[in-house]
Amino acid sequence: MDIIKLIPNKVPELYLESEHISPDIFAGKSNQQIGELNVHMGNQTYKLSEFFTIEGKAGATAAETKIVFAGDASKIKYIGMKMTAGEIEIQGNADMYVGAWMGGGRIVVKGNVDSFAGIAMTGGELIIDGNAKNYIGAAYRGDWRGMQGGKIIVKGDVGSDVGSNINGGTIEIGGNADVHLATHADGGKIIVKGIAKGRVGGQMVKGEIYLGGVERMMPSYKYDHEEEVELDGKKMNFKVYYGDLGERHGKRKGEIIYGKIFLASDSVKTDANKPEVKPEHKGKLTDKQIAQLKEEFKAKEPTVQEVRTYIIDTFGFDLKPMPISRLIESMKR
Amino acid sequence: MSEYIIKNGNVYDPKTKVKGEVKDICIKDGKIVDKVSSKATSIDAKGKTVMAGGVEVHAHVAGPKVNEGRNFRPEDKLFSYQPAGKNTRMAGGFSIPTTFKTGYEYARMGYTTVMEAAMPPIYARHVHEEIKDTPIIDEAAFPVFGNNWFVFDYIKNNEMDNVMAYISWLLKTTKGYAIKIVNPGGSEAWGWGENCNTIHDPVPYFDITPAEIMTGLLKANEKMGLPHSIHVHTNNLGNPGNYETTLDTFKLTQGVKPNNKFGREQVLHHTHVQFHSYGGDSWGTFESKAKEIMDYVNANKNMTIDLGCVTLDETTTMTADGPFEHHLTTLNHLKWANVDVELETSSGIVPYIYDPNIKVCAIQWAIGLELALYAKDPMRTFITTDHPNAGPFTRYPRIYKWLMSDKSRQAMLKGFKHSDKVIAATNLASMDREISMYELAEMTRAGPAKALGLGNIFGGLDKGMDADVGIYDISEDKITDPEQIEKAFSSAEYVFKSGTLVVNHGEIVSNGNKRTLWVDAKIPVNKQVERDVQMKFLKYYSVNLNNYEVSDHYVPNPYVIEVDTN
Numbered sequence: 001m002d003i004i005k006l007i008p009n010k011v012p013e014l015y016l017e018s019e020h021i022s023p024d025i026f027a028g029k030s031n032q033q034i035g036e037l038n039v040h041m042g043n044q045t046y047k048l049s050e051f052f053t054i055e056g057k058a059g060a061t062a063a064e065t066k067i068v069f070a071g072d073a074s075k076i077k078y079i080g081m082k083m084t085a086g087e088i089e090i091q092g093n094a095d096m097y098v099g100a101w102m103g104g105g106r107i108v109v110k111g112n113v114d115s116f117a118g119i120a121m122t123g124g125e126l127i128i129d130g131n132a133k134n135y136i137g138a139a140y141r142g143d144w145r146g147m148q149g150g151k152i153i154v155k156g157d158v159g160s161d162v163g164s165n166i167n168g169g170t171i172e173i174g175g176n177a178d179v180h181l182a183t184h185a186d187g188g189k190i191i192v193k194g195i196a197k198g199r200v201g202g203q204m205v206k207g208e209i210y211l212g213g214v215e216r217m218m219p220s221y222k223y224d225h226e227e228e229v230e231l232d233g234k235k236m237n238f239k240v241y242y243g244d245l246g247e248r249h250g251k252r253k254g255e256i257i258y259g260k261i262f263l264a265s266d267s268v269k270t271d272a273n274k275p276e277v278k279p280e281h282k283g284k285l286t287d288k289q290i291a292q293l294k295e296e297f298k299a300k301e302p303t304v305q306e307v308r309t310y311i312i313d314t315f316g317f318d319l320k321p322m323p324i325s326r327l328i329e330s331m332k333r
Numbered sequence: 334m335s336e337y338i339i340k341n342g343n344v345y346d347p348k349t350k351v352k353g354e355v356k357d358i359c360i361k362d363g364k365i366v367d368k369v370s371s372k373a374t375s376i377d378a379k380g381k382t383v384m385a386g387g388v389e390v391h392a393h394v395a396g397p398k399v400n401e402g403r404n405f406r407p408e409d410k411l412f413s414y415q416p417a418g419k420n421t422r423m424a425g426g427f428s429i430p431t432t433f434k435t436g437y438e439y440a441r442m443g444y445t446t447v448m449e450a451a452m453p454p455i456y457a458r459h460v461h462e463e464i465k466d467t468p469i470i471d472e473a474a475f476p477v478f479g480n481n482w483f484v485f486d487y488i489k490n491n492e493m494d495n496v497m498a499y500i501s502w503l504l505k506t507t508k509g510y511a512i513k514i515v516n517p518g519g520s521e522a523w524g525w526g527e528n529c530n531t532i533h534d535p536v537p538y539f540d541i542t543p544a545e546i547m548t549g550l551l552k553a554n555e556k557m558g559l560p561h562s563i564h565v566h567t568n569n570l571g572n573p574g575n576y577e578t579t580l581d582t583f584k585l586t587q588g589v590k591p592n593n594k595f596g597r598e599q600v601l602h603h604t605h606v607q608f609h610s611y612g613g614d615s616w617g618t619f620e621s622k623a624k625e626i627m628d629y630v631n632a633n634k635n636m637t638i639d640l641g642c643v644t645l646d647e648t649t650t651m652t653a654d655g656p657f658e659h660h661l662t663t664l665n666h667l668k669w670a671n672v673d674v675e676l677e678t679s680s681g682i683v684p685y686i687y688d689p690n691i692k693v694c695a696i697q698w699a700i701g702l703e704l705a706l707y708a709k710d711p712m713r714t715f716i717t718t719d720h721p722n723a724g725p726f727t728r729y730p731r732i733y734k735w736l737m738s739d740k741s742r743q744a745m746l747k748g749f750k751h752s753d754k755v756i757a758a759t760n761l762a763s764m765d766r767e768i769s770m771y772e773l774a775e776m777t778r779a780g781p782a783k784a785l786g787l788g789n790i791f792g793g794l795d796k797g798m799d800a801d802v803g804i805y806d807i808s809e810d811k812i813t814d815p816e817q818i819e820k821a822f823s824s825a826e827y828v829f830k831s832g833t834l835v836v837n838h839g840e841i842v843s844n845g846n847k848r849t850l851w852v853d854a855k856i857p858v859n860k861q862v863e864r865d866v867q868m869k870f871l872k873y874y875s876v877n878l879n880n881y882e883v884s885d886h887y888v889p890n891p892y893v894i895e896v897d898t899n
Contacts, residue, residue, distance in 0.1 A: 143408035144667060248666065 001066050001087070002059035004034070006052040008071040014041050015095060016051065019078040023065035023086025023105060026058040034058065062086040062105070069094075072111070080107045083124070099126040102150070115159065121169065123150040131156035131175070139165035147171065147188060163190045166207065182209050185259060191231065195267075204244045204259030213267035220245045221261060229262060238262035285327070289315055294331050302328065336361045336369040337800075337829070342378030343808060345771050346385060347712065347779035348793025352771045353809060358383060360800040363832035367796055376827060380808045384774050386445030386801025386830065388792045390781040391564070391604045391639050392720040394435045395449045395463035395474065397456040398651045398680045401670055402429040402721070406649055406684060420841050428648040428721040436468035436847075438727050440835050443803025443825040446782070446791050449474040450564070450604065450719075451515060451653045453674045454481075455876065457507035461887040464849055469835050471791075471892065473850035475564055476507045477653050478550055479514030480521040482676040482873075483865060485539040488549035494859065496553045501856035502866070508851040508883045508891070511561035511785075512550050515653040517543035519568050520679040523656040530569045532581050543568050548585055551600060557854050560595040560786025560894050562602050562637075570608045570657050576622035579609040583629050586636050594897060595786030598634065602784055605641025605719035607701040613758075619693055620758040621700045627707035630714070637784045639715040642701030642732045644724025645694065647686045652722060655679030676873055687724070690750040692758075697723070699746070699759040705736050706766045711775035712783065729777075730822035736768040738815035770809040786894070787850075800832040848892040855896055 004026060020037040035049030048054075059065035062085040072092035073079060080088045081097060084104040093111035100116060104124040112130035118137045132154045137147035138161055146165030157175035164180065166188035176194035183199075185207040192209070198216040201209055210231065221243035229238050242258035249256045285293070296310060304324050312318055319327075337360040344356040359369040393399055403409075406429060414425035415434075424434035439447055447467075452460045452474040464472045478484050478500065487495040500512065518536035519529040525537040532544040547565060554563050567582040569575040582603065589600045603609070612622040630638055650661060655671055658681025662669035671681040687694040701723065708714035716733070720726035735742050746762055749755050756762045768776070782792025790799050807821035828836035830845040858866075870878045885891075 139408075140411060141407045142405065142668075143411075 001064050003056045003066045003068055004031070004058045005055040005068045005070050006048075007055065008051060008069075008073070009053050010051060011072075012041055012051060012075050014075075016041050016076045017078055018048070018076055019081045020048065021067065021069075021076075021079050021088075022081060022083040023058075023062040023067060023088065024083050026067060027062045027065045027086070028060055029058055031055075031057060059086070074111075074114075080105075083107075093130070098128075099124070102126065104150075112156070118147060118150075118152045120145060120147065121150050121152070122148045123169075125150060126152045128152075128154045128156070132158045132162075134159035134161050134178075135164065136162045137166055137169070137171045138163060144184070146184075157194070163188065166190065182207065182259075185209075201244055201259050201261055203247050205247050205249055206257055206259055208260050208262065210238065210262045210264075211267070212264050214261075214263060217241065217261075217263075218243065226265060227262070237265040239265055285311070285315070285319075290327070290331075293327070297331070301332065304328065335832075336373035337376060337832070337834070338369050338373045339376045339378050339383055339802065339804060339827075342381050342383035342804060343770075344383045344794065345774040346794040347771065347775045348385070348788070348795050348798070351794070356383075358794055358802060360802070360829060360832050363800055365794055365796055365798050365800050365802075376804070378804050380811075381826065382770060382805040382807050382809065382821070383794075384443065384803050384805070385778045385782075385793050385798075386791065386803055386828065387439075387443050387777050388781040388785065388787070389439070389444055389447040389717070389726070390602070390715050390784065391450045391641075391717045392447060392726055393450055393651055393722070394447060394720065394726075395432065395467060395472070396452055396460035398451075398653075398682055399429060400459070400463065402649045402651050402682050403431070405668065405670055405682065409649065409684075418841070420844060427727075428646070428725045429651075430725075430727075432463050432466040433468060436470055436844075437841050440469045440828055440830065440841065440845075441824050441839060442727070442729060442822060443805065443828050443836075444470065445801035445803075445828070445830045446471045446787070448472070448510065448785065451513055451678075451680075452476045452507060452509060453653065453678050453680065454503055454507045454509075455675055455677055455874070455881065457509070457883045458887055461508060461849065461883050465847075465887065465889065467847070469830055469841075469843075469845040469847055471830075471848045471850060473510035474508075475511045475513035475561075476503055476509035477513045477515055477678045478503075479517035479543075479546060479565075480519075480653075480678045482521075482539075482869065483862075484546065484550065485521070485536065485541050486865075488545060489539065489541045492861075493549070493553060493556070495862050495865075496549060497557050497854075498856050498859050498862045499866075500550075500553055500557065501854035502858045502862060504852050504854055506882045508849065508888050510850055510852050510894075511559060512554055512563045513566075513653075514547060514550060514563055515566045515678065516568055516570065516655075516657065517546040517565075519543065520653060520655050523659075523679055524673055528568075528656040530572070531578055532568055532585075534568070544581070544585060547582065551585065551589060555589065555592045555600055557856065558593040558896055559852060559854060560593065560597065560896070561784065561852075562591070562597060562599050564602045564604060566604050566652070566654065567609060570652075570654055571611075571661070573611050573613040573615055573619045576610050576612055576626055579603070579606070579626060580629055583633070583636060586633065589635060591635060593786060595894075596783060596788045597786045599637040599713065599784055601636045603636065603638045605717065605723065606638045606704055607641040607643065607697060607723060608719070610700050610704065616693055619696055621696060621703055621760060623700050623703035623707055624760060627704055631707070631709040634710075634713075637713040637715070637780070638704070639717040639719075639781075640701050640704050640732075641717055641719040641723045642705075643687050643694065643697040644718055644728040644731060645687045645689050645698055646724050646728065647684070648721045648724055649682060650685045650722045651680070651682040653678045653680050655681045657681070658683050661685065675875060676869060689745075689748070692751040692754050695749045695751065695755040696758050699755060699761040702732075702735055702742065703759065703761050703764065705768065705776070706761075706764050711768070711772040712780040714776060715781045715784070716773075716776045727823075730819040733768075733773060733822050734815045734819040737770075737773065737812075737818050739765045739767055741815035800829050802827075802829040804828070846890070848890045849888045850892045850894060851888070852894045852896060 018039040066087040069090040074093040088107045090109045096114040098117040106125045115133040139146035148168040155174040160178040164183040167186040177196045185204040195213040221241040241261040339358040569578040612620040718724040778792040804827040824839035
């Protein structure tokens with residue numbers, strides 16, 4: 001495999017849109033020809049060589065070409081867009097649309113990436129050592145065909161809307177995930193080793209989501225059974241939830257197919273495992289407690305919310321706003 | 334204005350009955366003339382095909398639903414944008430192109446006149462704003478009448494004078510061209526969560542049937558002598574077994590004679606008949622009934638049709654047939670928009686993928702072509718895709734290829750995943766007719782122009798007609814590969830629009846002199862209609878009457894077709 005190195009020689013003033021940085025386009029071209037390729041910044045067109053020193057050489061075919069991005073690409077978009085073979089290594093961070101619409105090959109990013117990495121991807125591997133932002137492996141705006149194949153691995157955390165409209169392939173997240181994971185999913189597999197924040201699998205009709213934990217489960221999922229699953233060669237127990245019950249679901253051999261959320265049984269930080277604790281609305285303040293309240297808020301008249309918070313924090317129970325309001329009135333007298 | 338002489342081309346012109354003879358065509362001051370002076374610019378068309386500019390009889394290219402389609406399908410525009418050029422603005426989109434792309438692409442194919450097929454009267458301003466923004470081509474829009482409360486009331490009470498006065502008023506107010514009827518009664522019934530699946534289902538509340546609506550409008554149209562006949566999309570579109578509804582609709586024309594001074598010979602134009610020619614009673618038994626449909630059309634000279642050919646692309650369906658779009662989204666589960674348009678109509682949009690690997694889609698494809706191949710009179714059968722419903726208009730050259738080459742059709746038929754089932758459900762495999770270049774000119778130029786009542790202005794190369802001319806790099810007797818047909822018609826060598834050279838070797842060289850056609854029927858509004866209009870606006874409409882009318886500045890370059898009422 002031939003290695004071609006792109007060394008950034010200046011930081012672009014705005015963002016570079018460089019859909020030509022891909023083994024498919026570099027393959028078979030001389031370094032001179034590669035330097036002549038277009039990049040866009042704002043409404044202007046530049047040559048690739050104005051921003052990069054090009055070393056090494058490209059292979060004869062895409063599969064024989066490895067592009068090494070020796071430096072930071074945090075202001076460069078569309079690296080590896082639509083690539084079908086070969087390899088790209090980015091030694092720093094990258095901006096949006098890394099590996100977007102990619103169909104094959106391999107991209108490794110040592111740093112973080114911005115949003116839309118691997119959108120509508122159909123094959124290949126996209127490995128991000130750092131964190132990733134939103135819409136990883138999702139669909140293009142308006143489209144209903146998200147990630148359809150291949151594999152995305154993010155070792156750190158991800159933002160929101162990861163894997164929305166996914167219908168194939170695998171997304172593996174080492175850290176935590178923000179909200180709206182796998183919205184509208186119609187297949188595919190998403191593994192979050194850390195904690196997912198919430199609204200997981202909204203409007204999902206098919207597919208699998210594995211969670212290390214979840215802050216809040218969607219109400220439209222029902223617990224079905226516990227199951228032992230092998231993940232990364234390790235056997236783990238999961239609670240299996242079926243959903244999204246608000247959506248249409250197809251049938252196969254008479255059985256309804258649901259989207260499945262596998263929630264790790266030993267997950268700690270999750271309300272799904274805990275019995276739901278509702279703050280007690282009953283309760284009455286003792287005279288001593290009222291005196292304490294008066295002392296606390298003697299400087300100025302408190303709001304209902306301030307008093308309510310104080311009562312929950314200090315006395316461990318909740319009062320409805322109306323009694324609190326009456327209490328404040330009585331304190332004034 | 335400049336003069337041109339197009340020399341030695343193989344001219345196909347049904348208007349003057351020229352069938353491929355080598356002939357010179359002269360253009361002066363925007364019109365076709367007998368001869369020009371020696372200063373005329375000469376264009377060598379030796380070995381090339383010369384035809385009049387194409388006339389599109391039915392497409393959805395401007396207006397609120399087209400624009401909503403653009404809004405809610407950003408993925409349709411993805412990777413399709415072309416930057417601005419010397420004479421062009423930035424343009425993009427595939428099934429729902431921008432207004433600019435619409436103009437450029439039609440012109441590149443040699444089309445110079447296009448009819449927007451469904452204009453909701455209340456949004457007529459929007460339609461005309463988009464028409465104004467579509468360069469080069471002459472356009473007109475058909476306001477929809479088939480679900481209009483005024484029409485229902487007047488027809489039900491048999492007040493034909495009021496129907497005509499209202500039609501005349503609305504055509505003038507919306508700067509419309511003809512009477513369009515979409516799922517008569519059904520779109521209104523949808524407001525009650527119902528539909529009219531036959532032409533005898535009564536509309537809820539109004540208690541009028543689609544057959545009565547169509548007959549009433551048909552009679553009014555002929556009494557008024559409008560240039561175009563009623564333009565119908567009948568009930569029960571897209572359902573297996575619907576060909577009987579279609580035949581019932583056709584039969585409404587029995588015994589009715591055309592009355593007009595525009596040379597039109599039909600009293601009903603039925604659009605996108607492909608969607609209305611289905612047999613079977615479920616998607617499993619779905620089959621072609623193109624033969625039954627065309628037997629009727631061939632035997633009855635007082636009607637015309639257009640095809641609505643499926644092109645097997647990913648496209649966006651949009652129609653004023655609201656209930657149908659709702660039905661469609663429950664079939665394909667894709668995103669969906671629907672709206673009820675006050676007193677007038679309804680509308681819906683759903684993306685659709687005509688996948689050659691799906692049996693039903695492949696059968697639909699075959700039906701569209703069968704209709705054209707069964708047609709005995711190409712002057713009454715026009716090529717359309719009901720853009721963008723069955724496919725984008727940019728695929729017309731591909732349809733020409735399939736119609737003109739049996740070889741390319743058979744290759745398609747054999748390539749389908751369910752080839753055997755498709756062949757069993759259709760007749761296409763046994764049809765070897767190939768449409769000739771002359772017949773193509775009839776189906777795309779002279780025929781539609783005549784049906785629209787524009788046969789003396791557009792679609793021909795007779796002396797005094799508008800100088801809309803397309804020159805294609807193809808010669809009928811030298812076609813070796815069907816792909817040559819598609820290639821040549823996709824990108825004309827030269828296109829003239831009203832005597833201005835607009836396309837030169839596929840490049841847009843001028844934005845022409847775009848006009849908007851509309852019909853002034855000249856029937857004064859009577860007291861009754863005036864009062865009814867005011868009352869309905871007061872009681873039901875969400876807009877004021879003053880904000881309804883399409884005032885003149887929306888139509889900066891009008892071409893008014895005046896109907897002589899005497």
